[in-house]
Amino acid sequence: MKIVVCIKQVPATGADKRYAEDLRLDRAGVEAIINPLDEYAIEQALRLVDDGSVENVTYLSMGPEQASEALRRALAMGGDDAVLVTDPALAGADEWGTAKVLAAALDKLAPDVALMGMASDDARGSLVPGAVAAMRNLPLLSYGAELNVADDAARVRRLSATGYDWLSAPLPLVATVTDQVGEPRYASLKGIMAAKRKPMQTWSLSDIGLSAGDLRGAALTRVTDTRPPEEKPPTERIENLPAAEAATKIADWLTTRKLI
Amino acid sequence: MSNDILFLAEFAGGSPARSALELATGAAELASQSGGSAVALAYGPGAPDGAAALGAHGATRAIVLGDDDRPAIAYAAAVVSAARDGGLALLAPATPNGRDLAAALVGTLDLPAFGPVRAACFSEGTIETEQATLQGSVITTSRPVDGAATPSVVLVLANTFTPNEGGSGSAEVIQAPAAEDSAFAQVTVAESHEADAKVVNLEEATIIVAGGRGVASEDGFGPLRELASALGGAVGASRAAADAGWIPYQLQIGQTGKVVKPSLYIGAGISGAIQHRVGMQTAEHVVAINKDPDAPIGEFADLFVVGDLFQIIPALTDEIRRRKGA
Numbered sequence: 001m002k003i004v005v006c007i008k009q010v011p012a013t014g015a016d017k018r019y020a021e022d023l024r025l026d027r028a029g030v031e032a033i034i035n036p037l038d039e040y041a042i043e044q045a046l047r048l049v050d051d052g053s054v055e056n057v058t059y060l061s062m063g064p065e066q067a068s069e070a071l072r073r074a075l076a077m078g079g080d081d082a083v084l085v086t087d088p089a090l091a092g093a094d095e096w097g098t099a100k101v102l103a104a105a106l107d108k109l110a111p112d113v114a115l116m117g118m119a120s121d122d123a124r125g126s127l128v129p130g131a132v133a134a135m136r137n138l139p140l141l142s143y144g145a146e147l148n149v150a151d152d153a154a155r156v157r158r159l160s161a162t163g164y165d166w167l168s169a170p171l172p173l174v175a176t177v178t179d180q181v182g183e184p185r186y187a188s189l190k191g192i193m194a195a196k197r198k199p200m201q202t203w204s205l206s207d208i209g210l211s212a213g214d215l216r217g218a219a220l221t222r223v224t225d226t227r228p229p230e231e232k233p234p235t236e237r238i239e240n241l242p243a244a245e246a247a248t249k250i251a252d253w254l255t256t257r258k259l260i
Numbered sequence: 261m262s263n264d265i266l267f268l269a270e271f272a273g274g275s276p277a278r279s280a281l282e283l284a285t286g287a288a289e290l291a292s293q294s295g296g297s298a299v300a301l302a303y304g305p306g307a308p309d310g311a312a313a314l315g316a317h318g319a320t321r322a323i324v325l326g327d328d329d330r331p332a333i334a335y336a337a338a339v340v341s342a343a344r345d346g347g348l349a350l351l352a353p354a355t356p357n358g359r360d361l362a363a364a365l366v367g368t369l370d371l372p373a374f375g376p377v378r379a380a381c382f383s384e385g386t387i388e389t390e391q392a393t394l395q396g397s398v399i400t401t402s403r404p405v406d407g408a409a410t411p412s413v414v415l416v417l418a419n420t421f422t423p424n425e426g427g428s429g430s431a432e433v434i435q436a437p438a439a440e441d442s443a444f445a446q447v448t449v450a451e452s453h454e455a456d457a458k459v460v461n462l463e464e465a466t467i468i469v470a471g472g473r474g475v476a477s478e479d480g481f482g483p484l485r486e487l488a489s490a491l492g493g494a495v496g497a498s499r500a501a502a503d504a505g506w507i508p509y510q511l512q513i514g515q516t517g518k519v520v521k522p523s524l525y526i527g528a529g530i531s532g533a534i535q536h537r538v539g540m541q542t543a544e545h546v547v548a549i550n551k552d553p554d555a556p557i558g559e560f561a562d563l564f565v566v567g568d569l570f571q572i573i574p575a576l577t578d579e580i581r582r583r584k585g586a
Contacts, residue, residue, distance in 0.1 A: 014534070018398070094373070099367055121515075125375055126359045127363040131363045131373075133364070135367045135368075139333075139446045139447050140363075140444060140447065143356045160452070161459070163453045163455040165450075165451065167450065168447070168449075169448070178516055179499070220370070220371065220373075220409075221372045221402050221403070229399050232562070235561050237565075238566065243574075246565055246567055247576040247578070250576050251576060253547075255583065259467070259524045260491070
């Protein structure tokens with residue numbers, strides 16, 4: 001049983017981020033990390049290795065050359081090898097372009113399960129996993145709080161409106177997991193040392209059978225404008241008041257705004 | 261190619277989700293700009309009987325994709341087939357089911373995708389969307405590239421559109437032809453488990469009282485429930501409170517929970533970490549109650565009350581009940 005975990009390198013959650021003049025995200029000089037929600041996918045894959053149901057974990061990322069750092073960090077947590085797809089034609093890729101590239105790379109890697117995080121920190125559309133599944137004509141098991149794999153099928157436990165369901169589909173497939181799978185493990189010093197010797201390949205577009213023409217600029221959408229959010233009035237504060245007086249003031253505030 | 265605006269209308273337990281009503285109104289708004297009609301793609305238990313009533317909220321036609329209780333993704337082939345027939349844009353709710361179907365569409369038909377958006381309009385022949393990105397620090401406007409296929413797929417946050425009420429129109433109901441076979445139809449519900457207590461759909465609440473780590477226990481949510489009940493609202497939580505088992509995950513607000521846009525959000529004992537903030541930052545009014553005067557939520561709340569939530573919340577509940585004359 002083989003799992004490929006797709007990971008994305010993103011700017012650190014608290015980092016100062018902005019759009020450059022070409023209306024693309026300016027990533028220069030910004031600390032980069034593994035998308036925090038992808039760490040749960042890594043953790044889920046490694047737990048399946050720990051319990052003996054998966055033999056091989058490969059990491060796949062699309063991004064600039066420095067995204068190899070994210071792959072190396074993932075390898076320090078566990079797993080076997082990694083592939084980075086990088087190409088100048090991929091700059092500015094949107095969700096469709098990203099899905100196109102990951103789908104082609106996954107066709108080549110042919111895992112039983114292609115596993116991803118539920119969303120990325122910096123885009124939050126959550127469309128890449130489902131689009132990859134569609135492009136590869138495979139089932140999608142999404143938003144799993146837990147993933148199980150058996151001989152020829154996988155299951156995810158997914159929150160429903162009133163409880164939870166176990167969704168099932170035949171392998172191979174694409175799956176996503178949430179932050180409920182459990183806290184991602186830390187890389188040990190031994191893990192970090194071992195990661196340096198694990199194989200990492202770098203593929204260009206032609207290595208996965210795509211041309212820049214297939215990708216049409218890697219995006220079907222374009223940002224036409226950016227602006228700061230609307231100015232909000234400064235926060236009003238209520239401090240150092242007995243509870244009853246504070247409550248009256250809050251109720252007055254709500255009444256003025258017709259919220260009561 | 262038609263100028264229609266399609267939207268996903270999910271039904272459960274015999275009724276449309278609130279998102280279906282919101283998107284009916286949103287699609288009608290966009291259709292009036294594009295010169296087409298608002299067309300519902302209705303699926304789930306209750307869709308055949310309930311689809312016509314979407315007309316009251318703006319839908320001109322409703323295509324019924326099916327009424328069984330399959331996972332939403334199993335309707336992907338039917339959605340793809342309807343979208344192939346035309347339409348300039350397709351609105352999908354920014355929920356797990358809406359995102360799954362939107363993604364299947366994007367990947368199958370190579371369509372431009374936007375969102376989750378907080379506003380959308382139709383101008384100069386294409387959709388134009390507005391999105392809060394980089395954790396809300398930037399508002400971006402986006403369009404499809406020239407020559408992109410249609411429909412553009414747009415994920416829409418809850419409460420972006422307010423459903424038209426009081427309309428009397430009836431949508432023309434059309435039964436979709438049987439969908440082609442698809443890998444997505446192989447996803448089945450193997451087991452279904454109901455929670456012990458009934459949980460509300462937070463995305464539909466207009467007033468939310470949310471608790472975090474500061475609520476300190478399952479019982480600590482008691483006063484928050486009282487306040488929510490006095491205000492006619494619902495109780496929500498931060499991830500910390502859900503992880504602690506004090507409240508079901510269905511009520512978690514934030515990056516990995518629900519994204520809500522109520523008219524009033526009251527956060528009690530919630531520090532306001534970025535992961536929570538992205539789930540509630542578009543609330544119209546934000547009130548925070550926290551004993552830490554330096555809690556990050558104090559930087560973006562409209563009203564920040566420094567104090568003990570266990571004293572202030574019961575006092576506030578009494579005061580609201582008094583003013584409402586109850």
